[in-house]
Each structure stands twice: as C-alpha cells, then as structure tokens.
Amino acid sequence: MTMIFGVPLAVFMGQLTLGLVNGAFYALLSLGLAVIFGLLKIVNFAHGAQYMLGAFAALLGFRYLGINYWLALVLVPLVVGGLGMLMERFLLRRIAHLDHLYGLLLTFGLALIFEGTLVNFFGVSGARYATPEVLQGGLNLGFMFLPTYRAWVLVAALSMCLFTWFMIERTRLGAYLRAGTENSQLMQAFGVNVPLLITLTYGFGVGLAAFAGVLAAPLYPVSPTMGSSLLIVVFAVVVIGGMGSILGAIVTGLSMGVIEGLTKVYYPEASNTVIFLVMILVLMLRPSGLFGKEA
Amino acid sequence: MTFAKKTLTASIAIAAAMAVSTANADISDGEVRIGYLADMSGTYRDLAGPGGQTALEMAVADFGGSVNGAPIVVFSADDRNSADVGANTVREWIDQRNVDMVAGLVASSVTIAVTRVLEENNGLGIVSGSAASSVTNEHCTPNHVHWVYDTYPLANGTARAVVEQGGDSWFLLTADYAFGHALEADVIKVVEENGGEIVGNVRHPFPTSDFSSYILQAQGSGAQIVGLANAGSDTVNAITTASQFGLTQSGQQLAGLLVFLNDIHALGLDATQNLLLTTGWYWDMDDESREWAERYYEQVGRMPTMVQAGIYSSTMHYLKAVEAAGTDDPETVRAKMAEEPINDFFARNGRIREDGRMVHDMYLAQVKKPEASTGEWDLYEILSTIPAEEAYRPLSESQCKLVQN
Numbered sequence: 001m002t003m004i005f006g007v008p009l010a011v012f013m014g015q016l017t018l019g020l021v022n023g024a025f026y027a028l029l030s031l032g033l034a035v036i037f038g039l040l041k042i043v044n045f046a047h048g049a050q051y052m053l054g055a056f057a058a059l060l061g062f063r064y065l066g067i068n069y070w071l072a073l074v075l076v077p078l079v080v081g082g083l084g085m086l087m088e089r090f091l092l093r094r095i096a097h098l099d100h101l102y103g104l105l106l107t108f109g110l111a112l113i114f115e116g117t118l119v120n121f122f123g124v125s126g127a128r129y130a131t132p133e134v135l136q137g138g139l140n141l142g143f144m145f146l147p148t149y150r151a152w153v154l155v156a157a158l159s160m161c162l163f164t165w166f167m168i169e170r171t172r173l174g175a176y177l178r179a180g181t182e183n184s185q186l187m188q189a190f191g192v193n194v195p196l197l198i199t200l201t202y203g204f205g206v207g208l209a210a211f212a213g214v215l216a217a218p219l220y221p222v223s224p225t226m227g228s229s230l231l232i233v234v235f236a237v238v239v240i241g242g243m244g245s246i247l248g249a250i251v252t253g254l255s256m257g258v259i260e261g262l263t264k265v266y267y268p269e270a271s272n273t274v275i276f277l278v279m280i281l282v283l284m285l286r287p288s289g290l291f292g293k294e295a
Numbered sequence: 296m297t298f299a300k301k302t303l304t305a306s307i308a309i310a311a312a313m314a315v316s317t318a319n320a321d322i323s324d325g326e327v328r329i330g331y332l333a334d335m336s337g338t339y340r341d342l343a344g345p346g347g348q349t350a351l352e353m354a355v356a357d358f359g360g361s362v363n364g365a366p367i368v369v370f371s372a373d374d375r376n377s378a379d380v381g382a383n384t385v386r387e388w389i390d391q392r393n394v395d396m397v398a399g400l401v402a403s404s405v406t407i408a409v410t411r412v413l414e415e416n417n418g419l420g421i422v423s424g425s426a427a428s429s430v431t432n433e434h435c436t437p438n439h440v441h442w443v444y445d446t447y448p449l450a451n452g453t454a455r456a457v458v459e460q461g462g463d464s465w466f467l468l469t470a471d472y473a474f475g476h477a478l479e480a481d482v483i484k485v486v487e488e489n490g491g492e493i494v495g496n497v498r499h500p501f502p503t504s505d506f507s508s509y510i511l512q513a514q515g516s517g518a519q520i521v522g523l524a525n526a527g528s529d530t531v532n533a534i535t536t537a538s539q540f541g542l543t544q545s546g547q548q549l550a551g552l553l554v555f556l557n558d559i560h561a562l563g564l565d566a567t568q569n570l571l572l573t574t575g576w577y578w579d580m581d582d583e584s585r586e587w588a589e590r591y592y593e594q595v596g597r598m599p600t601m602v603q604a605g606i607y608s609s610t611m612h613y614l615k616a617v618e619a620a621g622t623d624d625p626e627t628v629r630a631k632m633a634e635e636p637i638n639d640f641f642a643r644n645g646r647i648r649e650d651g652r653m654v655h656d657m658y659l660a661q662v663k664k665p666e667a668s669t670g671e672w673d674l675y676e677i678l679s680t681i682p683a684e685e686a687y688r689p690l691s692e693s694q695c696k697l698v699q700n
Contacts, residue, residue: 008515011511011512014515015508015511018507018508019508021507022505126531127561128561128563131539138540144511145540145545147540147541150507220532226504229502230504261508264512268498268499268500268509269471269500272500
C-alpha cells in the first residue's frame with residue numbers, strides 16, 4: 001500500500017476530500033464576512049448568529065410550515081438577509097460614521113441577543129434536520145465512502161462562492177458597489193443611491209451566512225450555539241486571506257479546511273488550533289494577509 | 296361514657312399527641328426540606344432537569360406528603376452547570392432555609408463543589424446525575440451518596456461485555472479533557488485485561504462538531520468496535536456522522552460509553568441501531584419499571600431516563616430512612632440509609648457502601664433496529680445484567696478517605 005508520511009494513501013485522500021468539504025463551508029462563511037468588511041467596513045460579529053438563524057429558519061420552516069429543503073435553500077437566505085437589511089438600516093447606519101469598533105460591539109451584542117432568545121425557547125441540545133431524500137446515501141470513491149450530502153455541500157458552496165465573486169468583480173452592479181465604497185459622494189453625484197446599495201450589500205452578506213446555515217442543518221444538530229464556535233475560525237480565515245479580499249476568502253477557506261483535515265490525521269489534538277497558528281505566521285510575515293493589498 | 300372511659304380516652308389522645316410532637320421535635324423546623332438542584336436549561340436539561348423534579352415530587356406525593364406528621368417541602372434551583380452557582384445556592388439553602396437534603400446534582404463539577412459545601416455544613420446530598428466516579432473516590436464525603444451510575448461501570452460494563460462477545464479490536468474516540476481521559480484509561484484497561492486490543496485512538500478537541508475525519512480514521516483502522524469515550528453533544532455528533540458515513544452498515548459496531556435514553560430518542564434508531572451501552576435502569580425492563588414509567592409519562596409526556604428514575608428511588612429511600620430514624624439529622628439518616636438494602640423498581644441488590652456509592656445491578660443494553668421497535672420509546676433491548684458487586688470500583692482500589700485500606 002502506498003503510504004504518505006506513514007498514512008495509507010486511501011486515508012490521506014479521504015481526509016483531503018473531507019477537508020475540502022469543510023473548507024467550502026469556511027469559504028462560504030468567510031466570503032460573507034469579507035464582502036461586508038471589504039465593501040462596508042463593518043466587522044460583522046453577528047455573522048455566526050446569522051448562520052445559526054439560517055439553520056433554525058430551515059428547521060422551523062419545515063416543522064411548522066412544511067417548507068422543504070430546496071425551498072428553504074432559496075427562501076431562508078432571503079428572509080434572514082431581509083432581517084439583516086433591517087439591522088443595517090435602523091442600527092448599523094446610525095453608527096456608520098464612528099470607529100469600526102462600535103460596529104463590532106453592536107453586532108456582537110445583537111448576536112448575544114439572538115442566541116440568548118433562542119436558548120430560552122429551544123434549549124441547547126439541538127434538533128435534527130433530515131437530509132433530503134435524493135441526497136441520502138453515499139458515493140464510493142474507491143478510497144472512501146463519501147456521503148452524497150457532503151458532496152452536494154461542496155458543489156453548492158463552491159458554486160455560490162464563484163457566483164458571488166463574479167457578481168462583485170465582473171458585473172456592472174459589482175462595479176457600482178466597489179466604486180460606491182471607494183468614493184460614495186462622487187457616486188451619489190452620478191445619481192446612484194449609495195445608502196440603498198449598502199443596505200443591499202449587507203443583506204447579501206447575511207444571506208450568504210444563512211445559506212451556509214441551511215446547508216449545515218442536515219449535517220450538525222441545529223442549536224442556538226452552533227454559530228459562535230465557528231465564527232472565531234471564520235474570522236481567522238478572513239485575517240489569513242486578507243481582510244476584505246473576496247478571492248482571498250475563498251482560496252483561504254478551502255486551504256484551511258484541508259490543513260485542518262490533515263491535522264486531524266497527524267496530530268488531532270491540535271486540530272482546533274492549527275488555523276490560529278497559520279494566522280499568527282501570516283500576520284508576522286505578511287500582516288495584510290495572503291491576498292490583501294499592502295496597507 | 297363513664298369517668299374511667301373518659302380518662303382513658305383522654306390519656307390515649309394526650310399520649311398520641313405527645314408521640315407526634317416528639318417525632319416532630321426531631322424533624323428540624325417541623326418540616327422535611329428537600330432542595331432539588333439541577334441543570335434546568337442547558338445541555339443536561341433533558342436527562343435530569345424539570346423531569347427530575349417531577350420524579351422527586353412524585354416520590355413525595357407517594358410517600359403521603361409528610362413524614363411522621365411533618366410536611367415535606369421541596370425547593371428547586373437551576374445550577375446552570377456552574378460550580379459557583381451550585382455551591383452558593385446550596386450554601387443559601389442550608390444557611391437560610393435549613394434544607395435537610397439536596398437532590399438532583401448533575402454536572403460532576405457542580406457536584407464536587409456542592410458536596411464540599413455539604414461536608415462543611417453537615418448537610419446531606421444524594422447525587423443522581425453525575426458521571427465522575429471520583430465523586431465517591433477521591434472526592435468522597437460522609438455527607439453524600441452517589442445513586443445511579445458512574446464512569447467505572449460504564450467502562451467496565453460496556454467494554455468488558457463487548458470484548459466477551461467477540462469484539463476484541465477497538466478504536467477509541469476520546470474527548471480531550473479530564474473526563475474523557477479517565478474513561479479512556481478505564482476502557483483500555485478493561486479491554487486489554489480481557490484479551491482485547493486497542494488498534495487505534497484519537498483524542499478530539501472538546502467540544503467538536505465535525506467528526507467526519509475521525510470517523511473516516513475509525514473506518515480505516517479496521518477495528519471491530521468504535522468506542523465513544525465522550526458525552527453529550529460530542530457523542531450525538533459522532534453517532535450522527537458515523538451513520539452518515541455508513542459505519543455500522545459496513546460491519547463495524549459503535550460502543551457508547553455514556554449514552555442516555557434522551558440522546559437515543561433525539562438521534563433516532565436509524566442512526567443508533569445496534570449501539571451497545573451500559574445503563575443503570577431502563578423503563579421497559581420489567582413490569583415494576585413499566586408501571587412507574589407509565590405514571591411518569593402521564594405527567595411529563597416523555598419516558599424517564601435512568602437519572603430521573605434514580606431521583607424517585609433515592610428520594611423514597613431517604614424519606615423511609617427519615618421515618619424509621621424519626622429524625623432528619625443528616626448523620627443519623629445517612630447511617631439509616633446505609634443499613635437498609637435497596638430493592639425497588641429502580642435498584643436491584645442495591646446497598647450503600649461506606650464510600651457513599653450506592654451499588655446496584657447495572658445492565659448491558661443494545662439499541663434496537665428500527666424494524667424491531669414497536670413505539671416511540673421502545674429503544675433498548677437489555678442483553679445482560681452486570682451484578683452489583685462486579686459493576687462498580689471495588690473498595691480495595693478506593694482512594695476514599697472513609698475507606699480503610
């Protein structure tokens with residue numbers, strides 16, 4: 001049997017695949033953060049809670065309204081994104097002219113309120129969300145058994161990432177957006193409604209988090225605290241990729257998933273910390289992140 | 296009525312009244328006060344929580360609501376799984392409300408803090424929810440009793456039985472903190488002593504939500520048995536992931552070392568079928584258990600866990616001891632409780648040892664296949680009984696200060 005650093009090739013390939021699946025999650029979540037930070041300069045600490053709201057909305061929508069998985073995948077990001085727009089319009093906008101720290105505190109406070117309220121009603125044990133029938137079962141890849149749902153997560157998350165990148169970097173709307181954040185007064189002079197653009201962008205970033213939440217619902221128990229542990233990792237990914245870099249968030253998300261996956265084979269005890277080690281190294285050698293523009 | 300008869304009646308009445316008042320005089324404040332301390336809102340809510348309080352109140356009601364004429368009063372509080380909150384609550388209960396006995400006690404960290412307060416203040420506690428066997432080992436006190444189960448029989452029961460049934464190659468998935476390490480050490484010892492082999496071992500960070508990588512390693516190890524030396528959400532996550540990756544379908548077997556009925560109910564039989572586990576009690580194990588469980592179900596709408604049943608059983612035993620001793624003085628009651636063997640719907644061949652451990656028969660169970668289950672709560676099949684004297688850590692290995700070794 002071929003061995004790679006003392007691990008059979010099949011196991012190695014399997015871990016690589018799983019790393020990519022997890023990495024796709026990181027990419028999707030850090031992408032939302034990067035869009036919000038890069039374009040609006042808001043450090044969105046409510047991102048984890050918004051991801052959790054996405055999973056909860058899918059669960060409750062199914063339980064009480066009979067909304068199926070596929071419909072939830074479309075509706076939930078719209079609903080949670082809409083909630084995000086309300087947050088931006090009525091809360092974040094009021095402090096937009098202040099230091100970034102205030103936005104961080106506000107979003108962190110909101111995250112605590114969302115989590116606390118749901119803990120009060122649903123407890124913390126978490127509930128199961130059934131995997132949609134077509135995605136049950138698994139694929140035999142030769143070197144591993146890959147559950148179909150995880151393969152789907154990889155495809156769906158990556159497609160969404162590419163779609164977002166394309167929207168922002170390659171379309172007219174994206175160009176408006178980038179210009180609006182660069183020089184909003186000039187854009188307004190050209191007749192573009194910049195405040196509306198900002199509200200929509202925040203809503204879009206939140207919608208991405210909710211989309212990730214719906215994807216996660218069949219994988220992990222849906223509980224009010226599911227977002228808070230993930231948020232810190234995702235922030236580290238954004239820092240490594242370079243704050244605000246769209247492409248950086250995608251590439252770093254995927255590669256961090258793989259690095260974490262391989263750590264789980266070679267030294268599992270460190271798998272929770274390895275991303276932060278990489279973050280420290282990157283901050284020392286390239287403070288603006290791997291894909292960030294030099295400040 | 297003649298004068299003689301009147302005098303006789305009056306003196307009997309006075310004597311009876313005196314008898315009651317002497318009994319009452321030994322019950323502090325004329326009331327038996329029980330404090331129920333448990334996680335009422337967090338991770339451990341479903342295994343003890345409000346259901347445990349209902350079980351306790353059932354015991355009080357079945358006892359008649361009073362002991363020798365002294366009414367039984369129940370207080371309750373949420374410890375929020377915090378040792379500080381738990382210890383402060385119990386201190387207040389003892390100082391200001393003269394609580395005679397503290398019941399419930401779930402998270403081991405809370406229990407160890409509370410039993411210290413009980414020892415300082417000469418109170419009495421009955422621990423029903425905690426897992427750590429150290430509660431009656433290095434942390435034993437003369438002021439508490441540990442009722443339902445602990446980590447020793449979990450490892451000893453499940454691991455030994457699995458090896459004896461031919462499952463002699465193991466892969467261990469351990470939560471990387473004190474509880475997991477202790478359980479892991481116990482399991483390795485038991486497996487190797489019985490001629491089995493540990494072919495692989497992963498320590499995962501606590502808590503972990505994504506177990507896919509570890510499950511893949513377990514599959515790759517070729518071990519017959521994948522042992523889960525973790526608890527709560529980690530166990531639930533690991534089992535969910537194992538089912539997604541078809542671990543049991545491909546011929547490997549999971550061994551859950553700490554699994555509660557509510558975990559299996561939440562996970563469903565598809566994900567948990569064939570899981571082996573050790574339990575202190577199961578609602579459907581015989582007529583007596585079923586009868587009590589049905590009564591509980593009528594009030595709560597869920598079947599009781601072993602912890603909730605243990606709370607009823609221990610409260611009943613406590614109240615009987617108070618009645619027999621004629622006092623609620625902790626030391627006397629504790630001694631009286633130890634004198635009487637325990638045989639009720641919950642405990643078989645039960646007795647309280649000098650270290651405070653209530654040893655009783657434990658059971659090796661297997662989770663049913665979905666097609667074999669006839670109802671929502673028809674989840675386990677009891678495979679064998681682990682006799683009380685074999686299940687728990689022998690006193691000869693005890694580090695408890697109350698045991699002469």
